[in-house]
Amino acid sequence: MTSGTIVFFGRNPSIMALVKNQLVGSGYATEGYMEDDELMARLAAGNVSLVVIGGGIEDGPRLKLRDHCEQQGIRVLEHFGGPDQLLENVARALA
Numbered sequence: 001m002t003s004g005t006i007v008f009f010g011r012n013p014s015i016m017a018l019v020k021n022q023l024v025g026s027g028y029a030t031e032g033y034m035e036d037d038e039l040m041a042r043l044a045a046g047n048v049s050l051v052v053i054g055g056g057i058e059d060g061p062r063l064k065l066r067d068h069c070e071q072q073g074i075r076v077l078e079h080f081g082g083p084d085q086l087l088e089n090v091a092r093a094l095a
Contacts, residue, residue, distance in 0.1 A: 004049030005029045006090065009039050009065065011056040015083075019052070022086055036061050040068070048074050050093055055080040 006028050010016045016032045023030040033039035043051070051069050053062055053076060062078070069076045077093040079086060 004047045005031055006050045006052060007039065007042060007048050008032045008052040008054065009057060010034060010054030012054070015054060015056070018083055019054070019086065022083060023090065026087055028090070036064075039065070043068065043072065043074065050075045050077060050090065052076075052086075052090065052093075053078045 006023055008016070008019050008023070008030065010019065010032065011034055013034070016034065020030055020032050031042065033042060042048070051065065051074055053065060055078075057065075066076055066078075068074075075093055077089055079089055081089060
C-alpha cells in the first residue's frame with residue numbers, strides 16, 4: 001500500500017462516492033474534493049501520495065492542479081477510463 005493519502009478531484013457527487021467506495025474498499029487512505037480551494041488547502045497540508053483528477057474537471061483547474069503537483073513532486077493520475085479501470089490505473093500510477 002501507499003504511505004500517503006490518495007486525493008481525488010471531481011465535480012459529480014455520484015461519481016465521487018463511487019471512487020471513494022472503490023479506493024477505500026481496496027485499503028487506500030482516500031479523500032475526495034469537489035472545490036478547487038479546498039483541494040489546494042488539503043495539498044498544502046502534505047502527505048499526499050497521488051492526486052486523481054476526474055474527467056469532469058475543466059481545463060483551467062486541471063492545468064493549474066497539474067502544474068502545482070509537478071512543482072510539489074506529487075504524482076498525478078488523470079482518470080478518464082471509468083470505474084472498471086480505476087483501481088488498476090491507481091496501482092499503476094503508484095508503482
